[in-house]
Amino acid sequence: MTVMEQRGGYRPSPPPAWQPRMDPAPLLPDAEPYRVLGTAAAAKADPDLLRRLYAELVRGRRYNAQATALTKQGRLAVYPSSTGQEACEVAAALALQERDWLFPSYRDTLAAVARGVDPVEALTLLRGDWHTGYDPYEHRVAPLCTPLATQLPHAVGLAHAARLKGDDVVALAMVGDGGTSEGDFHEALNFAAVWQAPVVFLVQNNGFAISVPLAKQTAAPSLAHKAVGYGMPGRLVDGNDAVAVHEVLADAVRHARAGGGPTLIEAITYRIDAHTNADDATRYRGDTEVETWRGHDPIALLEHELTERGLLDEAGKQTERDAAEAMAADLRERMNQDPALDPMDLFTHVYAEPTPQLREQRDQLQAELHAESEGSHR
Amino acid sequence: MTTVAVKPATMAQALTRAMRDAMAADPSVHVMGEDVGTLGGVFRVTDGLAKEFGEDRCTDTPLAEAGILGTAVGMAMYGLRPVVEMQFDAFAYPAFEQLISHVARMRNRTRGRMPLPITIRVPYGGGIGGVEHHSDSSEAYYMATPGLHVVTPATVADAYGLLRASIASDDPVVFLEPKRLYWSKDTWNPEEPTDVEPIGRAVVRRSGRSATLITYGPSVPVCLEAAEAAREEGWDLEVVDLRSLVPFDDETVAASVRRTGRAVVVHESGGFGGPGGEIAARVTERCFHHLEAPVLRVAGFDLPYPPPMLERHHLPGVDRILDAVGRLQWEAES
Numbered sequence A: 001m002t003v004m005e006q007r008g009g010y011r012p013s014p015p016p017a018w019q020p021r022m023d024p025a026p027l028l029p030d031a032e033p034y035r036v037l038g039t040a041a042a043a044k045a046d047p048d049l050l051r052r053l054y055a056e057l058v059r060g061r062r063y064n065a066q067a068t069a070l071t072k073q074g075r076l077a078v079y080p081s082s083t084g085q086e087a088c089e090v091a092a093a094l095a096l097q098e099r100d101w102l103f104p105s106y107r108d109t110l111a112a113v114a115r116g117v118d119p120v121e122a123l124t125l126l127r128g129d130w131h132t133g134y135d136p137y138e139h140r141v142a143p144l145c146t147p148l149a150t151q152l153p154h155a156v157g158l159a160h161a162a163r164l165k166g167d168d169v170v171a172l173a174m175v176g177d178g179g180t181s182e183g184d185f186h187e188a189l190n191f192a193a194v195w196q197a198p199v200v201f202l203v204q205n206n207g208f209a210i211s212v213p214l215a216k217q218t219a220a221p222s223l224a225h226k227a228v229g230y231g232m233p234g235r236l237v238d239g240n241d242a243v244a245v246h247e248v249l250a251d252a253v254r255h256a257r258a259g260g261g262p263t264l265i266e267a268i269t270y271r272i273d274a275h276t277n278a279d280d281a282t283r284y285r286g287d288t289e290v291e292t293w294r295g296h297d298p299i300a301l302l303e304h305e306l307t308e309r310g311l312l313d314e315a316g317k318q319t320e321r322d323a324a325e326a327m328a329a330d331l332r333e334r335m336n337q338d339p340a341l342d343p344m345d346l347f348t349h350v351y352a353e354p355t356p357q358l359r360e361q362r363d364q365l366q367a368e369l370h371a372e373s374e375g376s377h378r
Numbered sequence B: 001m002t003t004v005a006v007k008p009a010t011m012a013q014a015l016t017r018a019m020r021d022a023m024a025a026d027p028s029v030h031v032m033g034e035d036v037g038t039l040g041g042v043f044r045v046t047d048g049l050a051k052e053f054g055e056d057r058c059t060d061t062p063l064a065e066a067g068i069l070g071t072a073v074g075m076a077m078y079g080l081r082p083v084v085e086m087q088f089d090a091f092a093y094p095a096f097e098q099l100i101s102h103v104a105r106m107r108n109r110t111r112g113r114m115p116l117p118i119t120i121r122v123p124y125g126g127g128i129g130g131v132e133h134h135s136d137s138s139e140a141y142y143m144a145t146p147g148l149h150v151v152t153p154a155t156v157a158d159a160y161g162l163l164r165a166s167i168a169s170d171d172p173v174v175f176l177e178p179k180r181l182y183w184s185k186d187t188w189n190p191e192e193p194t195d196v197e198p199i200g201r202a203v204v205r206r207s208g209r210s211a212t213l214i215t216y217g218p219s220v221p222v223c224l225e226a227a228e229a230a231r232e233e234g235w236d237l238e239v240v241d242l243r244s245l246v247p248f249d250d251e252t253v254a255a256s257v258r259r260t261g262r263a264v265v266v267h268e269s270g271g272f273g274g275p276g277g278e279i280a281a282r283v284t285e286r287c288f289h290h291l292e293a294p295v296l297r298v299a300g301f302d303l304p305y306p307p308p309m310l311e312r313h314h315l316p317g318v319d320r321i322l323d324a325v326g327r328l329q330w331e332a333e334s
Helices: A040-044 A047-072 A086-094 A109-114 A121-127 A151-164 A183-195 A226-230 A242-257 A287-294 A298-308 A314-335 A356-377 B011-025 B049-053 B065-077 B089-103 B139-143 B156-168 B219-233 B250-260 B275-290 B308-314 B318-326
Strands: A101-103 A171-176 A199-205 A234-238 A263-268 B008-010 B029-033 B058-060 B081-085 B119-124 B149-151 B173-178 B185-187 B203-206 B211-215 B237-241 B244-246 B263-270 B296-300
Touching: A047 A086, A047 A109, A047 A121, A047 A242, A047 A298, A047 A314, A086 A109, A086 A171, A086 A199, A086 A242, A086 A298, A101 A151, A109 A121, A151 A171, A151 A183, A151 A199, A151 B065, A183 A199, A183 A226, A183 B065, A183 B089, A199 A242, A226 A234, A226 A263, A234 A242, A242 A263, A242 A298, A356 B250, B008 B011, B011 B029, B011 B049, B011 B156, B011 B173, B029 B065, B049 B058, B065 B081, B065 B089, B089 B119, B119 B156, B139 B149, B139 B173, B139 B244, B139 B263, B139 B275, B149 B156, B156 B173, B156 B185, B203 B219, B203 B250, B211 B219, B211 B250, B211 B318, B219 B237, B219 B263, B219 B318, B237 B250, B250 B263, B250 B275, B263 B275, B263 B318, B275 B296, B296 B318
Parallel strands: A101 A171, A171 A199, A199 A263, A234 A263, B029 B058, B029 B081, B081 B119, B119 B173, B149 B173, B211 B237, B211 B263, B263 B296
Antiparallel strands: B008 B185, B149 B244, B203 B237
16 A cells, blocks of 8 residues: 555645746847848948948958968968958947957957957967967957857856946857857856846857858757747847947847846858868858858948948048058068067966976076077077 | 863864855955855855855856856956855866866966966865765866866865965965865864965874875875874874875975885875876985885776775775885885
């Protein structure tokens, strides 16, 4: 005889009432990527913003070309170009206030530069004279992050800490389509939503993770749909429409600042160049696809709008091209100087105080360098 | 002069007290982890902190170790001093990428501009009858990662002092808590100001002339017991408690071995690729002409941690330590 039978039989009762935590419908992204350029909404866009975006896009494309050229001259170890993705890069930087923080991935040098990081210091990692060349606190730009998606939880933690301290700070974290497969992407979004942290996640879906197309990366309806599972809104935007990306990002930043919590934004864009200068994109994609995307070029789209509205003439274009050339010339000149290297620096910043073991090793290297220079003087 | 009645306290209580005092002294100290809030941790080491300081200062996080440490990185970037609890040694592994790629090297990557003062508390080691994945000795992984300090207490007083020092450190510290010593008791008065132990100093727990047992964490009491038992054999053993694996106190260790001329390294972690190999090499490099015998190691076997009903065969015990001491070429003495 079971316990239940002793008690006079089991009387089924309904489980405690269940209801969803929230209505998922408002979290769903639009059916189509949001666009401004080429639509009626474009007429309402602020001319100053359009001109600012245009100037940064032109400068950004020139920066990518110059950096790629520097790899061929042996001045950079490697460069992951964001040509074709400049709208996302520039809009990310421009959507933030000065007190906010940017968390870039390794392909987001342009965003860091657009936020004020010195163009040469932004390339330190890729030149290889140190890992991070700039002071992250100067422009509130975290170090360019190489391990995929690992910078996303940092953005969440920083935004959470700022909120705990009562500071009005938003963090914007950038990641690629490939990065959304990483566990850190999941954990960051989950923490952000649970903590209602003021964070914006910008996924640049550029079609490929090195060579692997999105279809092999995810079976989700869109990357923006992933937001629903975390309880945050997902937005889809045309990543080559600088005005649209800026608007969606600015909305999400405002929402986060107002205490509304995080947003996941998927920007549909395309990597026109190979993964890096060391990659051969012809092994995994055809010219037709690249040409199709060249027809939806972020700079050409914005230029068209500015010209149509009479906000940009040939002289205006030339002014921006000249400014970009001046930036490139300065970059070239400074990158062609050998960086000052001090091998002793290797030991300086491992710990606040070097351990006794590191002091011994530092002395060893010092002695080796001394012997080397004695030898060369002999 | 008044005498304060000193009651015995457990290591777990001393650890709690260290966090409580650190939180009271510095509002930037935040405790976070799985079950650390309402429950007070599965070992109750964070007991009462959420109640006293609020859930924003002692936070139950989602169950994801990489997320816990990754968000702690961001919090430290913004000037907080996170104290992270990893629930068990083997549950810390998902956080390794954050630990190795970011926590350990952010200061270095940024030329000192972005130090990360994070303390990562990890209950470690066996001997508590834990089932699979609850008894690992993971210190070798941490020791092999430049940029981390690796600290482990063996006494109640050290648990307090070393944890305070770890939280105060501007560098990341992996703070390994020997689980089976959580309930060990000692007379330690939390009301008396305790000197905060500096990180990186070993201590001689027992003086002796015949040989040195070099050990840390959960193996310290075992070595002290072995030293007592060794008296019957006529050996007077010295026991050095390392307290800090990184930085390593070569000075204290080498001074002891130069005095005794013989050394055995004792730890639970596996011998092959374990801390003992590094320690034996360092001792040999510094004390070669004082050594009467090769430096021996008594370690856990090179196995995945055994099931609890077999763990006693794996863990270094008094007999295995005495056996090693017996192999230190005493015949040369006669």
